[in-house]
Amino acid sequence: MLGIMDRDSRGYALSLDLLLALIPLTLVLGLVAADMDNFMYQMQDVIHRGSTERVAADTMNTLLTTSGDPYDWEQNVSNLKVPGLAKYDESSQQPQKYYLLPEKILSITSPQIQTLLGDQYGYSFNISSISSGTNILLRGTRGDASVDPDAKEVVRVERIVLYSPFEIVSDAVNIRGTGKPITIEGNTFPTNIEYNSLFDYYVYVNSTGPTPVTAAWVDINTVTVVKPNDFSGGTNPVVKLIDPAEYGSDVLKNETELLPNDVTIRLAGSPTDKMNVYILKVPKGTPIGEIILAGANTQKYRAILYMWVR
Incomplete structure (x- = not known):
């Protein structure tokens, strides 16, 4: 009889242990359900x-x-x-x-x-x-x-x-005087209505010889933009805006499709006269004082x- 009671007591204790173990699990599940949202x-x-x-x-x-x-x-x-x-x-x-x-x-x-x-x-x-x-x-x-x-x-x-910020769209470098007038062709550069609304174009001429250039011309589509008097007083570099308002609508191609603009350079000087000519494309409205070749560096x-x- 005693043995039977001892076995019953052990079963009761086991059930109580399970109940106590389920209480925290129930609480955790309740908290998870409450926090599910x-x-x-x-x-x-x-x-x-x-x-x-x-x-x-x-x-x-x-x-x-x-x-x-x-x-x-x-x-x-x-x-x-x-x-x-x-x-x-x-x-x-x-x-x-x-x-x-x-x-x-x-x-x-x-x-x-x-x-x-x-x-x-x-x-x-x-x-x-x-x-x-x-x-x-x-x-x-x-x-x-x-x-x-x-x-x-x-x-x-x-x-x-x-x-x-700037882009060199045409260049002619190491131009040397011969003692008599010479004419060379620079690289053409493209423009259209879209480009002309977004960008300005500048001619940038810098003397590189021992004596400054005093007599040179740069034409864009046969329109002269740079003249000898631009070099007066030893000006170096010479920077000129290719402005249709100043030089006429023919100075830059302004069609729907991209068309090439011709660049013609003339130099009348001795063999000591050397120069480079660049056409720079810059964002519209860029002040002339900010036009430097370094602007074309990446x-x-x-x-x-x-x-x-x-």
């Missing part, structure tokens, strides 16, 4: 952020490593299907990744970038010089291209790119994209 909300946040980060990375990749579709869309913006800012190498028929083209930088609009993201996202995109901080591109969903202060979470993507810029769910 918050847990699911946090999971949605993680999923949304991951999706936003992926879209932001894909957008930066498209903008900075491709030339867009078509690759020369900047020549006629109405043809644009997919925006891309990288230069296109005609010889290799490939975009130069992270090397940005000025024409594309100036032509791209905020709505065009928005098409890459989709309407559910807001964004702010800027590109600025690492050395000077000068901003060359600022586009965004908001009117001032700022980040929405009410955005719950903002994703940031940054890349380093290469860019030249520099590093920082591209930053901010994105958020609207």
